[in-house]
Amino acid sequence: MKRLSFSNVMLWAGLAFIYLPMVILVIYSFNGSRLVTVWGGWSVKWYVGLLDNTQLMSAVARSLEIALYTAISAVILGTLAAFVLTRITHFKGRTLFGGLVTAPLVMPEVITGLSLLLLFVLMAQLFGWPAQRGLSTIWIAHTTFCSAYVAVVVSSRLRELDMSIEEAAMDLGARPWKVFFLITVPMIAPSLAAGAMMSFALSLDDLVLASFVSGPGSTTLPMEIFSAVRLGVKPEINAVASLILLAVSFATFLAWFFSQRAEEKRKKALQQAMDETTGKATSLQAEKA
Known part of the structure; x- marks a missing residue:
């Protein structure tokens, strides 16, 4: 009988520590x-009762809407910032700009939320917007x-x-914006x-920032x-969490499935190109002989 190694034991223990609470949540x-x-x-x-729980379902719809908008806007702004940091290497304030871009990664969310709250209050006093959070x-x-x-x-x-691909396209007369959208964006599509x-998941999960900058009628799912867990865990919450786990698992499976298909197509195309190259080399050798 094959003995379990320490690494395998720690692997299964780690997986159980991560996923066993989720399994218990779905069961309950x-x-x-x-x-x-x-x-x-x-x-x-409890799943059927979710249809009558308008408050909880409204929070779910509200969180999904905010997460969708956040994912779109974060990708646009983050891509522009990344392009500036990587392609424009020399400009005044580059170090400061890089620090400002990455500051939210290391800054506590409590400080960020309080800063944004004060900003919105000041803007409402000076410009009248936002009238309410x-x-x-x-x-x-x-x-x-x-x-x-x-x-x-x-x-x-x-x-x-x-960068030689982009430079070749610009040497052939393509404008920078056309090179960016037709060459750069497709090559960085997986990272986008x-x-x-990631932005969708972080927005859907956020509690601290939303607590600072939310107002009446804008309660998110977290x-x-x-607020409900503070009074005791309700079965409807377990049902909602299970549905979210199901949706995430299904989306992960679709991403894995399509990535596998794309990888198989790439390997087939590469193998076909190699076979064609080998066939041409063989035919040339035969002609010379």
Whole structure:
């Protein structure tokens, strides 16, 4: 019998530590009892009851809307910042600009949220906007926070690109904006997708920033769950969390499936090109002989 090594034991222990609570959460979402600590048999009534819980479902829809807008705006701003940091190497204040871009990564969210709150209050006093804090202020706060992550991911990809392709396109007469959209963007598309998914997840999960910059009628899902958990875990929360886990797992599976198909197509195309090259070399040798 093959003995388990220390690395395998630690691997399985780590996986159990991460995923076992999620499995327990999904199981208890089918608990028929209203008390979380008491098992009352299998039931799906909490999933059905979500349709009548307008407050919780409104928070879910609100969080998804903010996360979608945040992902789009963070990718745009983060990509522009990454392009400036990697392609414009010499300009005054470059070090300061790089520090400002990456500052949200190391700054505590409490400080960031308090700073944004004071900013919005001052803007409301000076310009009359925002009249009240809500979805727009949460979106701005999340975009400020997530753009730093996108900038780091995209800049690492831009540094690995071969600039000779872009230079060749510009030598052939292509304008810089056309080179960027037709050559650079397709080559950094995986990093853009990764930044968008990261921003979506961070926005959907954020509690601290949203607590500072939210207002009446703009409660997000983390805020709703946090306020409800303080009074005790409700079965509806387990059901919502299980549905989110299902959606994330399904999206992850689709990303893996399409990436595998793309990799297989790339390998087939590479093998076909190698076969054609070998066939041509063989035919040339035969002709010479």
